[in-house]
Amino acid sequence: MLPHKITQYLHNIFRKNETNLHILNYLFWECTQRCNLHCLHCGSDCIADAKTPDMPFEDFLQAILPLKDAYEPDSITVAITGGEPLLRKDLPQCGKTLRKHGFRWGIVTNGYAYNAEIHAKLLSAGMGAVTLSLDGFEESHNWLRANQNSFSHAVKALDLITSSDRLFYDVVTCVHQRNIRELESFKEFLISKHVKAWRLFTIAPIGRAAARSELRLTTEDLHFLMDFIAKARADKRIDTKFSCEAYVGNYETKVRDCYFFCRAGINIASVLIDGSISACPNINRHFVQGNIYRDAFLDVWHKRFEVMRNREWTKTGICSACKKHKYCNGGAMHLWNEQQDGIMLCINKELSAGKT
């Protein structure tokens, strides 16, 4: 085993190289802004009847087809997201067409509308991956999702998803003050449901979450979460990890498979509901790089995205004097706002502040 300093140094070279190459292999498609839930923490402010209509699939397809000449389409995963993608009646058809063009695809879902029939249809359409949100036991989940039936629906979805030998899937849990103390028993619940992979997030203060302080973890909670993940990873009964959302200092390789690396604009792009071309959909819309209705997607990918590929500008605000900047590179793109004058929050700083 190489010392941490050397592996971190190698990772920096790796990150720089990946940034220079910027090979696209992860593409979000925000196919709808409609949603069947109204979660307290939603970053996209979706509603049942979104003002922006769903994007016609043909528009998305035409925009991304040139990717087939630039890359091996099989190496590109299209993550269909929303809103709730299951609200699109043509979802299986969209997915199958993508797969026939060689792209891999999957969905991010709250599971509310996921049933045996749609499960079968999506598998037939070549779906290969699903991420399901499950935020703790019934009371906590239903509270966050603001719906009394959301837990039972999501668990039914979970049973279907885990029954498939084909799917790559994971459960994601947003951790907040109300569910953090039930993580241990919830882990046992997931294991009993044969879940193999589990990702935990904190909730960023964006969208509806910005106004709710109980969704933010305290410093003590953050340490609890990191220790919990590190322990769950060590006992290897379920592949548990902290999401890619932040550099976490000494916890780095204890809570994830690899070092923090925000790949927005480096390997990750998106086509948003109005045709905007960006990276992850949760990034401030000020960072939009083009629009499929005006620009050639591949051109934008190759020639723009400078703001995400050269993050020197992030040396401002609390990041300006940060000794960890060389490893962290200014944190998560989704935590920067249009003023670009400082990151909204730094989990590493919070963790360090709580050190005794």
Add this chain to the structure above:
Amino acid sequence: MEKFITKKRKILRNIFRGLSLTSIAFVFQACYGIERDFGNDILVEGVVTTRGNKPIEGIKVSYDNSLQYELTDSEGKYSFYTYKAELNMKFEDIDSIQNGLFLPQEMLVHITANRVKLNVKLDAAP
């Protein structure tokens, strides 16, 4: 020159991929995204026609008694993805006399490629 630099970077990338300590870094997923899909799947497609080669619309094509099924389109075409190497396929006329009346057909299919063409002719019901 640009090409040369890119080639060098790609070589470096492969070196990193070869090093077990960072190869895992290639299997990344975005925080709010799905896992990458590296699974094998097989596209099964074909056309359902009459003995006289006329396409039949609305035939239910299912396999392994599962809920997974497709209906043939106006050109008699169907297609679906599976990961199974052996399929018990069933072709059934479920729309009664609309589009004609045909006898069902069942067959066991062994799949050896990742794209399979399976055209089927159905007998008209007596």
